[in-house]
Amino acid sequence: xxxxxxxKVNKVFETKKNRKLKALDDISFTVADNEFAVIVGPSGCxxxxxxxxxxxxxxxxxxxxxxxxxxxxxPGAERGMVFQTYTLFPxxxxxxxxxxxxxxxxxxxxxxxxxxxxxxxxxxxxxxxDVYPKELSGGMKQRVAIARALANDPEILLMxxxxxxxxxxxxxxxQELLLEIWNESQKTVVFITHDIxxxxxxxxxxxxxxxxxxxxxxxxxxxxxxxxxxxxxxTPEFLKLKTRITEAIWEESKAAATEIRK
Amino acid sequence: xxxxxxxxxxxxxxxxYLMVSVGSxxxxxxxxxxxxxxxxxxxxxxxxxxxxWQAGVKAVQDGTLAFHVGAxxxxxxxxxxxxxxxxxxxxxxxxxxxxxxxVFEPIVDFVRYLPVSALLGLLLVYFGIDELEKISVVFIxxxxxxxxxxxxxxxxxxxxxxxxxxxxxxNGKETFMRVLxxxxxxxxxxxxxxxxxxxxxxxxxxxxxxxxRGLGHMIMTAGxxxxxxxxxxxxxxxxxxGFLSDYLFKIAYRIYLPWSEKMEG
Numbered sequence: 227x228x229x230x231x232x233x234k235v236n237k238v239f240e241t242k243k244n245r246k247l248k249a250l251d252d253i254s255f256t257v258a259d260n261e262f263a264v265i266v267g268p269s270g271c272x273x274x275x276x277x278x279x280x281x282x283x284x285x286x287x288x289x290x291x292x293x294x295x296x297x298x299x300x301p302g303a304e305r306g307m308v309f310q311t312y313t314l315f316p317x318x319x320x321x322x323x324x325x326x327x328x329x330x331x332x333x334x335x336x337x338x339x340x341x342x343x344x345x346x347x348x349x350x351x352x353x354x355x356d357v358y359p360k361e362l363s364g365g366m367k368q369r370v371a372i373a374r375a376l377a378n379d380p381e382i383l384l385m386x387x388x389x390x391x392x393x394x395x396x397x398x399x400x401q402e403l404l405l406e407i408w409n410e411s412q413k414t415v416v417f418i419t420h421d422i423x424x425x426x427x428x429x430x431x432x433x434x435x436x437x438x439x440x441x442x443x444x445x446x447x448x449x450x451x452x453x454x455x456x457x458x459x460x461t462p463e464f465l466k467l468k469t470r471i472t473e474a475i476w477e478e479s480k481a482a483a484t485e486i487r488k
Numbered sequence: 489x490x491x492x493x494x495x496x497x498x499x500x501x502x503x504x505y506l507m508v509s510v511g512s513x514x515x516x517x518x519x520x521x522x523x524x525x526x527x528x529x530x531x532x533x534x535x536x537x538x539x540x541w542q543a544g545v546k547a548v549q550d551g552t553l554a555f556h557v558g559a560x561x562x563x564x565x566x567x568x569x570x571x572x573x574x575x576x577x578x579x580x581x582x583x584x585x586x587x588x589x590x591v592f593e594p595i596v597d598f599v600r601y602l603p604v605s606a607l608l609g610l611l612l613v614y615f616g617i618d619e620l621e622k623i624s625v626v627f628i629x630x631x632x633x634x635x636x637x638x639x640x641x642x643x644x645x646x647x648x649x650x651x652x653x654x655x656x657x658x659n660g661k662e663t664f665m666r667v668l669x670x671x672x673x674x675x676x677x678x679x680x681x682x683x684x685x686x687x688x689x690x691x692x693x694x695x696x697x698x699x700x701r702g703l704g705h706m707i708m709t710a711g712x713x714x715x716x717x718x719x720x721x722x723x724x725x726x727x728x729x730g731f732l733s734d735y736l737f738k739i740a741y742r743i744y745l746p747w748s749e750k751m752e753g
Contacts (some may be wrong), residue, residue, distance in 0.1 A: 283651050303657030313652040317670045317747045326666075327656035358747040371652075378656055 229414045230257040230280065230382060234289035237275055248439035249275045253289070255433060255442055257416060262408060264417045264425040266471065267435030267443075268479040273418045276440065277386050280416060281307050293382065303327060306380030310387040312367045314359035320370050321346065321355035327378035345373040348407060365396040372404070376411060385417040389424065398456045401427055405454060422471050426464055427454055434474050437482035444474055535717040540724065543717035552706070557725065559701040560691050563619065567626025568687040572680060575634035579676075582635065583642025584668055592635070600632040604690055608697060617698040622691065629690035630683045637683070641675030642668070674741075674748040681737040688730050 237250035249272040257263045267273050278284035280291055282301040291298045293305070306327075314323050324342035333341070346352050349369035359367055368388055375383055389397045401424060408415060419425050425432050426448055434444040450463050458464055493500055517537070523529045524536035531539070547553035581588040582596075604625055611628075615621035645668055653663040695704025703722050710718035741748070 278651075281651075281655055283654060301651075301654035303655070305655060307652065307655040309648045309652065311646065311648045313646070313648045315649065315652075315667065315670070316749065317673070317745075326653070327658075330657045330662060360747065360749050374656070384655070 228256040229259040229261070229293065230416070231292040231295075232256070232276075232280070232289075233292065235276070235279060235286045235291065236288040237272065237279065237284075238287045250279075250286075251439035251441045253440065253442055255445065257414060257431075260412045260414055262415045262417065262428055262430045263433060264419060264429035264431070265433045265435060266419055266422060266425045266475065267440065268437050268475055268482055269420055270482070271435045271437055271478070272440030273420075273435060274386055276435075277307075277384050277416065277418050280382075281305050281384050283307075303331070303378055304381045305384055306375035306378050306382070307384040307386065308368070308371045308375050308388040310390045312359070312364065312371070312391075314362075314367055314370055314374075316359050319356050319358060320351065320362070323359065323370055324374045324377050326374065331378075341377055342373075345377040346370075348376070349373045349403065363396075365392050365400060368392065368400060369403070372407070376407065376413070380413070382414045382416060385415065387419050388417075390419070390421075397421075397424070402455055404428065405452075409453060420475075422468055422475070423459060425471065426450070426467050427456070427458060432467075432471065434471060435478075437478040437485075443478070446471065532714075532716060535720055539717035540720045543715070543721040544724075547718070547721065553725070556701055556703050556706040556722075557729070559705075560695065560703045561729070563622045563626055563694070563702065564684075564687045564691045567623040567691070568630055568684060570623070571627045571631035571634055571683075571687075575631050576638055576676060579635045579638025580642045580669065580672060582639035583645075583672075584664070589639065593639070596632050596635050599628075600636065604629040605693060608694070612698060622694040622699065622702070625694035626687050626690045629693075630687050633686065634679060634683045637679040638672070638676055641679065642672050644675075645671040674745055674750065677737070677741055677745060681734060684733055684737070685730055688726060688733075692726065 232253055232255050235250055235253040236248070239247045239249055241247050253276060265273050265276065275284060279286050280298065282298050282305065298305075314320070315326065318326065321339070321342050324345055325338045328338040328341060343352065343355065346355055349372060351366060351369055351373070354362065354366065354370075359370070362370065371388070389400050392400060405428065415428075417425075417428060429448045432446045432448060433442055434446065435441065436443040446467065448467060450458050450461060450467075492498075493504070520534075521537060524531065524534055535543075544553070578588075578592065582592050583589070607628060608625065611621050611624050615624055649667055649671055650663055653667045658666065691702065692704035692707075695702035696708050699705040699708075703726055707719050707722040710716075710722065741750075
């Protein structure tokens with residue numbers, strides 16, 4: 227069953243001097259329940275705009291997004307989000323950061339604390355509950371951000387290049403951790419990246435976007451068996467997919483680089 | 489070997505830092521001593537440390553120093569606290585709501601460029617020569633600057649922090665109270681620290697005219713009677729009070745905002 231339906235979504239930005247910039251062009255696709263959906267595309271193709279619309283943080287100029295058949299009108303706790311920038315609240319300890327959404331939900335103190343501990347455990351940071359975010363490394367901050375989003379028990383987890391700022395080694399560790407967590411929690415995930423390895427490693431389905439105005443150029447099913455790990459990167463299926471996606475994105479990037487923006 | 493002390497934006501050992509700071513003050517003091525005790529400068533223009541010290545001792549003993557310091561501290565305190573109490577909420581509102589910015593920014597921006605010294609005459613007519621006028625000078629001198637600085641701090645709070653709160657289920661009000669306000673605190677603290685320094689400048693300015701007490705008044709009268717030691721003593725006291733208030737701010741920062749990126753470890 228479709229968890230998420232994106233129906234003919236268009237987005238036009240009014241830039242200064244009354245110019246119009248079309249960022250998304252008639253985007254339609256569905257994401258199944260428990261699916262790990264990855265959206266890839268050249269930089270500046272409107273990927274983040276699309277995710278923001280799904281989150282309800284931005285509105286479509288035309289078209290709609292449905293979750294469980296209901297139209298999305300604004301942000302809500304049922305669609306948790308993890309950003310590329312570090313978004314831990316610096317004035318709250320790691321533990322209190324994870325409790326943030328739970329406190330909004332008016333969960334009792336004891337329940338909150340227990341649940342936060344459980345999710346700190348999940349991201350293997352149980353020892354760091356009392357420290358402030360400034361004391362954590364980039365990878366640790368993103369782990370906490372993931373724990374915070376998951377502790378809130380969203381139905382869909384939206385991730386906007388969450389590992390984009392991390393070094394290559396930390397990124398692989400985080401990807402494997404995310405796969406483990408996803409496998410256990412069976413949430414629907416919509417994940418944005420421009421890292422093709424990352425897309426293949428994580429995805430059930432990869433949605434390749436075109437250059438601006440962003441369209442869905444191609445949808446690919448990833449047939450590599452689960453559970454996956456960084457070792458999946460060496461399989462022939464992986465290489466085949468990688469070649470195909472790289473070519474598709476390269477085509478778009480090259481065209482975008484030589485086009486004059488109107 | 490010295491090269492490590494000249495790396496851009498690189499910390500130096502704490503001990504070295506302290507030694508250099510104290511050394512720099514001592515050097516200034518030494519130059520003063522040489523110029524005065526060495527009779528290089530006419531003592532009428534630059535009194536010696538002894539003279540300044542004696543003026544200080546006398547003012548402490550007869551109670552005049554406490555009297556003038558008390559008056560100035562009171563004016564700075566009331567004017568500055570009032571300015572902060574209104575400027576902080578208004579600035580946060582202007583920084584977070586475009587409609588509030590549209591209402592207040594043109595006015596604030598206009599008044600901000602009026603030098604307080606140019607308003608002194610008007611304030612004397614409106615508020616007379618008593619405390620109200622002195623406090624209003626401090627208030628006007630700091631309020632309009634502080635509003636814009638707080639608005640700027642607020643406008644620069646990371647949008648992603650707010651978006652995060654929304655996606656965790658917070659509504660507008662909760663996001664405002666639990667995310668936007670705490671996120672502005674370090675910046676507001678910095679700006680309070682800067683504007684408190686200005687408050688001291690303005691209180692002295694106000695006390696130069698139509699005043700019967702305060703450090704500005706004390707210096708002004710001392711000048712009239714050519715009491716150079718007293719003038720310099722007054723300057724040292726003002727500088728020290730500024731230094732002390734700055735230090736208190738630093739301590740408060742450490743106590744109340746230990747999570748700030750600026751605080752180490």
